[in-house]
Amino acid sequence: MTTRRPARLGALLAAGLATALALTACGSSEDPLASTSSSTPSSSTAGSTAGSTDESTGSVVIGSANFPESALIANIYAEALRAKGVEVTTNLNIGNREVYIRALQDGSIDLIPEYSGTLLQYFDQAATAVSSEDVYTALEGALPDTLTVLEQSAAEDKDSITVTRATAEQYDLTTIADLAPVAGQLVLGGPPEFQTRPTGVPGLESKYGVVFGEFRALDTAGPLTLNALISDQVQAANLFTTDPAIKTNDLVSLEDPEFLFAAQNVLPLITESKVTPAIEEALNGVSEKLTTEVLIDLLTQVTVDQQDSAEVATTWVDEQGLGS
Amino acid sequence: MTAAWDFLTTAANWSGTDGIWTRFTEHLFYTLLSVVIAALVALPLGAVIGHTGRGVAAIAGVANALRALPTLGLLTVLTLWSFGLLTGQLARLGPSIVVLVVLAVPPILSNTYAGIAAVDPAARDAARGMGMTGSQVLLRVELPVAMPLVLSGVRSAYLQVVATATIAAVVGLGGFGRYVVDGLAQQLYGKMVAGALLVALMAVIGDRLIALVGRFLVSPGLSGRRVREKAQEAEAGFAAVPPT
Amino acid sequence: MNWDWLGRNSDRIVDLFVQHAWLAAAATLVGLVVALPLGAVAFRYRWTYPPLTTLAGLLYTIPSLALFVVLPGILGTRILDPVNVVIALTVYTVALLVRVVADALASVPEAVRQSATAMGYRPVRSLVTVQFPLAVPVIGAGLRVAAVSNVSLVSVAALLGVEQLGSLFTEGFQLNFFTPIAAGILLSLLLAVLFDVVIVLATRLSTPWARAVPSR
Secondary structure: OOOOOOOOHHHHHHHHHHHHHHHHHHOOOOOOOOOOOOOOOOOOOOOOOOOOOOOOOOEEEEEEEOOHHHHHHHHHHHHHHHHOOOEEEEEEEEEOHHHHHHHHHOOOOOEEEEEHHHHHHHHOOOOOOOOHHHHHHHHHHHOOOOEEEOOOOOOEOOEEEEEEHHHHHHHOOOEHHHHOOOHHHOEEEEOHHHHOOOOOHHHHHHHHOOOOOEEEEOOOOOHHHHHHHHOOOOOEEEEEOOOHHHHHOOEEEOEOOOOOOOOOEEEEEEEHHHOOHHHHHHHHHHHHHOOHHHHHHHHHHHHOOOOOHHHHHHHHHHHOOOOO | OHHHHHHHHOHHHHOOOOOHHHHHHHHHHHHHHHHHHHHHHHHHHHHHHHHHOOOHHHHHHHHHHHHHOOHHHHHHHHHHHHOOOOOHHHHHHHHHHHHHHHHHHHHHHHHHHHHHHOOOHHHHHHHHHOOOOHHHHHHHHHHHHHHHHHHHHHHHHHHHHHHHOOHHHHHOOOOOHHHHHHHHHOOOHHHHHHHHHHHHHHHHHHHHHHHHHHHHHOOOOOOOHHHHHHHHHHHHOOOOOOOO | OOHHHHHHOHHHHHHHHHHHHHHHHHHHHHHHHHHHHHHHHHHHOHHHHHHHHHHHHHHHOOOHHHHHHHHHHHHOOOOOOHHHHHHHHHHHHHHHHHHHHHHHHHOOOHHHHHHHHHOOOOHHHHHHHHHHHHHHHHHHHHHHHHHHHHHHHHHHHHHHOOOOOHHHHHHHHHOOOHHHHHHHHHHHHHHHHHHHHHHHHHHHHOOHHHHHOOOO
16 A cells, blocks of 8 residues: 555544535435425426316326335226226335325326325315315315325225223223323334324324323334234334224224314325326226225235235226226 | 524434434444444454464355345344244344344454454464464464454444444334434424434444544554554545445 | 245336346446546545545445435435436445545556556556556455445335335335245345356456466
8 A cells, every 4th residue: 555644534524524414415405305396397288187188098107105005006096097098107115195295296106095184184284174075175175286186985094093902901991082191101103204294193182182101103004013012012003994903903993083083085196187088087986996895805815815916906906897 | 404403403302212312322322232242243253264264265255145135125024023022122122233233244254354364474473483372373463463454344334333223213223213214204304314414423423433442452562564554544444335 | 935926926026126236237337437537536646535535434424215315305306216226326336436446556566557657658548558457356346345235225215115126125014924025135135146246257357367377
């Protein structure tokens, strides 16, 4: 080695650190996580909606959230759309709503399965609608111009606060309100976003006066959350009501008399300029057939019987006559 | 950047179970625990291999294979495996610590045996000539001479573990990774960047500290030109492998 | 292992493997191309060596997940664009290789450099036709480390919805299903080995003189 090294590494380090940080962060004054961006790079003319004379059946990129049910419904949409001759690409498991709405707005994806209640909350934090119909009506008004929802299905999958049977009996819990006096000694587990969403930790306090001793960020109602609940690392967890694990593990989802969680009908959220009559027909066809029971049944095939999500979707779409 | 600054300068963000102090303590604990366990495994193994010259090819292969293991895959598979096997704190820490140890072993291992294998044969012969036994040669001559390289291996391991502990937040671990993972999920940009900055800061400061400790560990008797250069090189160097 | 699952999903797994391969390969190659001139600068103008290698060291300390997320904001790319992943990994590759290239050039004997000068080679020609070729073995060794770690790092991008073998980890985890995860780990090990073999072969092919003399 012939290279000389100066002793003043410390000073250089400081200078280098500043540069490195600037590289990662200061490079843009724009907040890259901001989800309010209204620009869409879509080249199609805004305002062209269903009923236009466009003869092509269209093409869409379908995304999904980072949990199996969302991927399953995305696969169902994909299959039904393909049957109508729509060109379909999938990009599943993107992340949570906070992330995939950005993907919709920057044109990375065009279509994603959604849940009416939390979607409404996302765009209107002050929303008060509770029933399926009210939520749907409010949602249509709350969405940005570039996005639209098609018809909603009867299938509902709600967020829940779920505890083990033992915990429910120990503290005599039936509704979320019963948690108020004891929550201080308990740990709540859920996805990271549950800590900040209005229908999460903040809503528990404002609607029920329930404040947990600690919130622990886990996964989106997945194996991490379930295991933490069963092994008593957390005593209450945010699970989905369609989760087959609730039944198989004899868990108790607490009732929600104050409607912290509004109606959660499954529906397609799509970039408005991408909608064609064929797409609308295919997706409305799915929504017409999809019920909560169907959803639980199909999801059980995926998460319990370990069938392939895409295959379960194809079989169901064919059975329902949506495949032709 | 301003959002990150706001996050760091808000007093409320420094206290509590999700506060910076708690997260720092957690991150430091995971890192030290993993590096210490890795050193306990890799140092003796590397020393013996370097001393005897046996199994060098095998160990190089193992070290490379460990490097190639995808961290995320290992984390997910070990976490799933641990369900039902581990309980309490162990369930939360176990899988992640194993993954971090796996990351930390290769740099310490390969630097230790390389350092010892590179000891001047003349020095080794001289020690034998003075009547030292095999283990005396190893402990009194070979290890001290190899110390600069060993330390640079420890620093590589430290840097990698500090950065990779971030990913373990995905399977529920605490530490600064929580800010990165939660900040992404909650779309709190400042929180996420602050988390990344804190990780980087911790990496740099810890690296300097180990280098400082190294100055006292490296024998002052090693004043030969070659060794001094080697030590400087080790000091100026950073991780041999990027973070995860 | 659930072999049925593997059979049914073989098409998709192949797609993911190919996607993974090109993401890692692109980052490694672009990183090498950028690192060569930078490393030459760090070698030729010695005062730039400490700041360049220190900066490179600092880049390592940025967690990859954070880099994947902030890049679209800096570059103006879409958040699911694989380009973000390639650029992030390129940054790490350059950070690793700048130092390697500079040290590799320093390992070329002074006498060789002077001979080239004496034969009338201008600095750039000497660098490209004499010094870089002689530095290939050392650069190749650094490139192997970079390639292997890129293969491992790519999988982290699955957390952001960029599909490659890492998607098998997130999906398998959500379903508490080992087969996809095991398949993903094995295939990424295979990919690492493939990259390693290619780089070793390329190094040997580009240094025929190394084989002319039996190695000690």
